[in-house]
Amino acid sequence: MxxxxxxxxxxxxxxxxxxxxxxxxxxxxxxxxxxxxxxxxxxxxxxxxxxxxxxxxxxxxxxxxxxxxxxxxxxxxxxxxxxxxxxxxxxxxxxxxxxxxxxxxxxxxxxxxxxxxxxxxxxxxxxxxxxxxxxxxxxxxxLNIGAIFHPTPSLFNMGRIECQDDFKYYIEGITPSIAKILERLDDERVRIAKMLDVKTLTTREWLKAVYDVENEDMYSTIQMNEVYANIGAPKEANTRYITEDIPMSLLPLAELGRLVGVLTPTMDEIIDLASTMHNKNYRKEGRNLSKLGIDNMTVDELTRYVDEGSIN
Amino acid sequence: MxxxxxxxxxxxxxxxxxxxxxxxxxxxxxxxxxxxxxxxxxxxxxxxxxxxxxxxxxxxxxxxxxxxxxxxxxxxxxxxxxxxxxxxxxxxxxxxxxxxxxxxxxxxxxxxxxxxxxxxxxxxxxxxxxxxxxxxxxxxxxLNIGAIFHPTPSLFNMGRIECQDDFKYYIEGITPSIAKILERLDDERVRIAKMLDVKTLTTREWLKAVYDVENEDMYSTIQMNEVYANIGAPKEANTRYITEDIPMSLLPLAELGRLVGVLTPTMDEIIDLASTMHNKNYRKEGRNLSKLGIDNMTVDELTRYVDEGSIN
Structure with a gap:
């Protein structure tokens, strides 16, 4: 600075x-x-x-x-x-x-x-x-890993977040069952990247690259990461982990999935439950294909657009 | 006894x-x-x-x-x-x-x-x-209110359930945001009953009938119910609130919705997230229309079946 x-x-x-x-x-x-x-x-x-x-x-x-x-x-x-x-x-x-x-x-x-x-x-x-x-x-x-780590554990810990309970977001909040959902979300994200021919990292590869932690599944890898040990949880239902990361992270990922023909059932469930919970239409308010200016593009057109700025 | x-x-x-x-x-x-x-x-x-x-x-x-x-x-x-x-x-x-x-x-x-x-x-x-x-x-x-009260708050409190945290299931576990999801689930249930011409109670009417508590929304009604005050939460991810109430309560409700043509998006999201979390195919294992022996029935046939035991 x-x-x-x-x-x-x-x-x-x-x-x-x-x-x-x-x-x-x-x-x-x-x-x-x-x-x-x-x-x-x-x-x-x-x-x-x-x-x-x-x-x-x-x-x-x-x-x-x-x-x-x-x-x-x-x-x-x-x-x-x-x-x-x-x-x-x-x-x-x-x-x-x-x-x-x-x-x-x-x-x-x-x-x-x-x-x-x-x-x-x-x-x-x-x-x-x-x-x-x-x-x-x-x-x-x-490669927006926040889309994986933010909204879902927030939903699956909403009871204690809204009670303003003090807990460690990653270490206590991402339990084995919740980590299974994160793995599914991550599979969907990686499949989209593959269809777009974009290189990415799985979340576990990313944890290895950024924090040098490695283990057999997402749960145990997160548990190993000392950087996460003291990170506390949000204290309100309207946490940015949802209000930012549903419309600006998970929704545009699912929308890219729609463009390339990759099914994203788990992303969709999380997006829709968060919408119900917050009484918002995150699919309409968030970064859908129309807001990204790429609706009706084919995969080839999208690739040309991001590389050359034009589809013509 | x-x-x-x-x-x-x-x-x-x-x-x-x-x-x-x-x-x-x-x-x-x-x-x-x-x-x-x-x-x-x-x-x-x-x-x-x-x-x-x-x-x-x-x-x-x-x-x-x-x-x-x-x-x-x-x-x-x-x-x-x-x-x-x-x-x-x-x-x-x-x-x-x-x-x-x-x-x-x-x-x-x-x-x-x-x-x-x-x-x-x-x-x-x-x-x-x-x-x-x-x-x-x-x-x-x-009128299986457990379908409303059991799986969803369990999912939205899975972090602390799986940590074996001690908390009051209804009073601390059903926060205002979670109660909004329960209201949506209940709307879906009541709409199915209406299409089947079966009398039912909304969950709030049921709380009034059974516990004599009444308030302006589901959250505040539950908070008023002294019978719920000391009910603790389950302590394992494989709680019966999910393993029983997804396949035997929420799934057959959603399946009846499918039979009568009522959309049940919120029920579906909860069923599918629970399936992902438990690595089970609750739609296949649970009480789907085929297991209930009523697949391919029309609404009239179903009504005749439950009243007379036959659709012929």
Missing amino acids: LQVLERSPFHITDSVEEAIEGCKLIMVVTPAFAHEEIARSCARHLEDGQIIVLNPGRTGGAMEFYKIVREINPEIRVTVAEAQTLIYACRRKGESEVVIHGTKKTVSLAALPSRETPKVLEEVNKYYPQFTAAENVLETSL | LQVLERSPFHITDSVEEAIEGCKLIMVVTPAFAHEEIARSCARHLEDGQIIVLNPGRTGGAMEFYKIVREINPEIRVTVAEAQTLIYACRRKGESEVVIHGTKKTVSLAALPSRETPKVLEEVNKYYPQFTAAENVLETSL
Whole structure:
């Protein structure tokens, strides 16, 4: 963070126009449910050549953002990119403070279209050398492990979450039975990636890559991970693990499944139960194929779109 | 219980044949998942005119039992009946003891076919005057409130159930968000009853009728019920609230919905998630329309079947 401060002195404003004027690189660091509103409010103020990085995009962030900007301001030429995960390990502290515990060693990033990724990295690596190139935004979007780890254990622990019981989210909250559901969800995610010809990791491979823990099934692998040992659980039914990770993570994954013809029964059950519970239509409000701007595309057209920015 | 003991001295046997020989009235008091096995083991030993009462039947107990007996022993003429709920309030104590805390004041019962209900009541009321006539086995089956109260809160509290955490099942386990799912399940159940022209109670009406508690929604009504205040939660993932109440309660309800053309998306999500979690095919193992012997029936045929015992 200091590194950035040395280069660009603070300027705080609540005017989107003022915030982005003359900036070559715009980094959006918010929960993914804010991306739509941010895209709408900045679309008319963007300047040709600007780069917007969603840090992170969750699933489909760049596609949703790009679609909104194009609709509102068809003439503008900007590049939207998404990080695979948030580059910071941080937590909010009080109303207006954030504590950054650390910066991740490496985070992949892709532009939409992916032929712009080198250009984006050239710019962003000046400040964050940790970012590396992903193949395209499908790769960054599909490796959203939060979609596996967040909504489902929250649902299966909703009783104690809503009672504000104090428990360890991963270690106590992901029991063997719940881990079985996570394995099924992960199978569905990996199958979608395969159909899209996008390289991904199973959640267990990801746990090995990120935390160097390895065991025979998801449950015992999670139990081994010391980083998870003290992570507490959310304390309200409207936890971001559901309100962000159903519409912005699990739904767009299931929607990509629909596009490629992979059945996602377990994802669908979780999405629909969360919708019932929160009295929301997450399928309509969330990142469905239409909001991603890719409805009616074939798999080939989608691949061409994320790589070249056009299906024609 | 004493009442029964005075009339019929104890005789304990592990031979089904010996147990039922010469008995006019056979009462089966087991979890519903044992009904299939009991039907199979007694089918060849039954005698014309015997009455079998499932206490209770859960959903579809009499239909499943009757179908198995007919298949194995087509010539036999017996009457199968089901109680709407267990007539006792009791708990197992240790390996071989049951403590009966009380006997319910009134429990409805129906024979299959329902024209036999008066004959069954005449016999059973000698020992249990509490049994009263239900319209037919659809009424007793559809008023299975355990289907609403058991599997869903168990799933949404699976984390702490599997951790063997001590919590109050109803009061702490059914939080406002979870109660919303229960309301949706109950709507589906009531809609099925309506399509079958069977009188039923909503769960809130049932809480009023049984416990005299009344409030504006399911959550606050449950919170008011002092009888629920101290009921603890199960302590294992394989709780009977799921292993009995998915295949023998919620599944046959959803299957009846399918027969009458009522969509049951919330029931289906719970059934399928429980199947994934327990690595079981509850749709195949449980009381589906085929096991109930009513697949391919129209609504009219089903009504005729439960009332007259035949669809011809």
